[in-house]
Amino acid sequence: MLTEREILSTLEMLENEHLDVRTVTLGINLLDCASHDLKRFQDNVLSKINDLAGGLVKVCDRVGNKYGIPVVNKRISVSPIAVAAAPFSSSQMIEIAHTLNRAAQEVNVDFIGGFSALVEKGIAKGDRALIDAIPEALAGTDRVCASINVASTRAGINMDAVYLMGQKIKRAASLTARRDGIACAKLCVFANIPQDIPFMAGAYLGIGEADAVINVGVSGPGVVKKAIDRALAADPRMDLGQISELIKRTAYKVTRVGELIGREVAANLDIRFGVVDLSLAPTPNVGDSVGEIFQSLGLLSIGVPGTTAALALLNDAVKKGGAFASSHVGGLSGAFIPVSEDLNISESAAAGHLTLEKLEAITSVCSVGLDMVALPGDTSD
């Protein structure tokens, strides 16, 4: 028998606080599609993706309807193409991007990630071919997302790769200059990229993963904010320790939803369940903002002094709650600060409270660095 409190508080989260499963991402290993023949490779890729992902959207919708919690996005991530398609040239890589795009269209997912390379220690032939292809590949397709890992704690920073990527970003932007530089929105440059992120644009299926896997991304900045507001309204003298505990418990609940839905989707598709990534990922919708959490915590706006500490508290509590909720927590599992995707954060930037330097500083406590920040197109190399 459920208690009235359990039922009503759960319903409050589901109905008024924008709790949803942000993404179910099917990871597909393409390494067994290998061929030195481009057409063969493309056919293998198309057919493997169609086989495994054909039922993804339908199953996600069905499970979402069963629980009344929408699976907002259904996506695919693949093995890093620089590895899977290592023998190919740059122009062939562009064609492969088109194949991935087509596969995404055929199974009706809105993004396919994995047009990726890992170059933290050095750039191999396939890596270079892919990197050179990125601007045209992203400009010429709608659904393909790319990610490049240029650094790792162990290997250090590959400065050549960093410089190269700076140039590619500029080129990608100029190729899509009349479309708001959209190609850049589908590209991530990483340090220490996790190999199982379900969120785009960074999603790819790492080496060492299974043949196919279901990863779930849950979000709920609105849920966290409302929980803080409610608690402070009831007891304005709550201290930071108690607030941290509250955020942790809320993160627990949100993660449990993701795990429940993810496992059922995985069971329905007969594909193994991978990880839950609990990240506070905002959208431009009202009430779905990470920036507002900072205001609930007592800051004027995200970006003012105190932001780094507040973000450290938030991130820490979210990770702890998520870790208890699921044995399989992965991906980024932190707070996202995507400047142009969060109404409150973009207002803060416009008002001058949040600067590039501040964003760089908070990277020290939160995994997501410079995310969806608009720079002038004529920024020099």
Added chain:
Amino acid sequence: MNKAVISVLGPDRPGIIAAVTRMLFEKNCNIENVSQTILQSEFSGIFIVVLPSEQSLADLHGYLEEGLTPLNHHVFVKPLEVTGPVFTMARSEPFVITTKGPDRKGLVAAITEIIARYGVNVTNLQAVFKGGDDPNSNIMIYEVDIPADIDQQGLYTDLRAKATELSLQISIQHRNIFEAINRI
């Protein structure tokens, strides 16, 4: 084996269960199941007991009545046929239907009519009506088993339509969600 169902109803106070169980013990009865609820200030309890073969139900009833009348309680006793449940339920899934809205007569009747019409069984009901228009004061929570072979969409549509007619906010959620979120 003689089984009986005993129902006790009356003003709540310490000592009711102690009194009932003492009398059952004195009559050599064995208690198999007990459930007890308090609504506003009224106590209600159901006991399923096994009587020794020489114990008559009428005599037990009289004994209990005599002991409980000073406490202002009513007792109802009936034999329990050991034949199993009256209906059979096909494969079903547990859901929770919740409504909130302004108070008026006929809310429970309206919702349960639809639930019954589709062959759905209510396994637990909590309802509180404090009156007035504040939706948080008038809440119905039905835990139900929805059989897999009924027209689920039809059920949801009818429930939502009725809720709109009665100015109720309604939600229909699978039970797993509540357990996943609230239980470790």
